[in-house]
Amino acid sequence: MRVELVWAEAPRRVRECTLELPDGASVARALAASGWDVAEALAAGALAASVWGRRVAMETALRDGDRLELTRPLRVDPKVARRERFQRQGARAPGLFARRR
Template sequence: MALVDSTRPLPVIVAYSAGPRELDLVELSLPAGSTAMDALNASGLLARHGLGSVDQVTVGIWMKLRPLDTLLRPYDRVEIYRPLKVDPKEARRQRYRKNKA
């Protein structure tokens, strides 16, 4: 495994989807040793979308849940997840009923 060069900036992307077909991406250059929490704070997405504080959101890196203290690697995509409004199984049932009619 290659060592992280602490003198080079760490390119990362922070992503948030406020709804279907909506995506807000912020590209950042952070210092080596930065965490997911650092990326969230630097992105400004929490304030822009009224998501509250860092400890109130669920995050992941490349579609895998991760804690806020996860160290970032070059080109990581930190994703802010929104809570589900409808149970996925119930949503499928409703779509099936609608399409069947």
């Protein structure tokens, strides 16, 4: 089976590779086959594994055509950032998507 592995190492830096794995291979086996040194980051919680954007455990079996993603945690909760931005600009100021004349 063929699995695509994607890792956003840093902002604007993305590593991608396509792996040929035996049927029923796990997430852990795919990461080992990639040769990328991410075991420590996964164990420390600095990275999370997901398939098509949904978080998965390391024992999860992959299927043909899956996209395995290694993601970093968000620095700021989007809801909090929006709330703070609204407080800074005030209720009467034009919003984020205001028309410019």
